[in-house]
Amino acid sequence: MVSVYSVPNAFSALECAEISRKVNAEPESEARLVGQTRDHNLRRADVVWLDDVPGTGWVMDRLISLVRRANRELFNFDLREFAESPQAAGYKAKDGGHFAWHSDIGDGPVAGKRKLTLMVQLSKPGAYDGGDLEVMPGAHVVAASRAQGSVTVFPSFLLHQVTPVTRGARQSLTVWAHGPAFR
Template sequence: MNNQLIDFNQCQLDNWYWYQDSFTEEELLRIEQIQESISFEKAKIAIDTACLETKRKSSIKWLKKDSPDCKWLYDKFIGLVTQANDAMWKFELTEIIDDLQYTVYEDNGGHFGWHMDLGSGKYAKRKVSITMQLSDPEEYEGGDFEFMIGNEVSKLPRKKGCVIVFPSYFMHRVTPVRKGTRKSLVLWISGQPFK
């Protein structure tokens, strides 16, 4: 339980945080080397699997949190999330339930329609979502990562290595990739469900 006094007038529950250059080229290369030995699987959605292809089309791998090769990566993400959370939302964050997801969207219509990362069951505990861009913007067309906040749709930065941190209740999507391949890493930090 967090006993510090929080000035909730300082919380920005409808805003997001990003880091432009938080990973070096060597670290990005290290991520690619880690994922090479892991098999791809078809991405799924938690509900309504009958419409999977229209909702989501991508391939994923899981970079396990108990892997010694990945410890530095989890530590780095935890540091970035802690900084963003302290500055913006003041959520009580307690654990990482899911492993890091390495996601590939290809030019065969790869996309992920509008959704929230917050949901039922174990997904009810998700509080903060993190996504990191692993592709150079010139390597693909389409594949925009977008938020819908209120009625406003915002395209987010595409720079390779940039990290975007946001509340898991944000509506977001990846638009269809028209050319090339878009790669990203995704992680969720959890806590007690919102009340």
């Protein structure tokens, strides 16, 4: 059975605040889908790519370590690289922020190699309503922890969503681990 891997307190509240502060100082761009298409019915968020944010190299080191741990303890996938920058996403109630059910494996040359998705909860849970990350590893839905600094890792082929944010704003950080096609 495919499952979801969780790490509570993978980042401290201070680390989350530092990442958010640095990300928020950079210009945001409207989130796009694989292939650079835009569909507000499917996704409404703003993003900043962490590779564009000075002083955040330590974050990628931590993310790599967390992916390795999750893969060793649960998934055992053939992972070879991190071919994309981590993506900080902001989902705001005033914009109707959400991301409808989808998987992270796409048709593109890079998105087609995604094997594991890792999401870090940067916001404090009381900073927003709605905005739940939900993953469907089978016939049931698993809600990811809303605790600040928690990490959720799951196979990129699983359906998942971020429910609409109805108050405040939710900020998260996502990275994908890549490898050869599943067989």
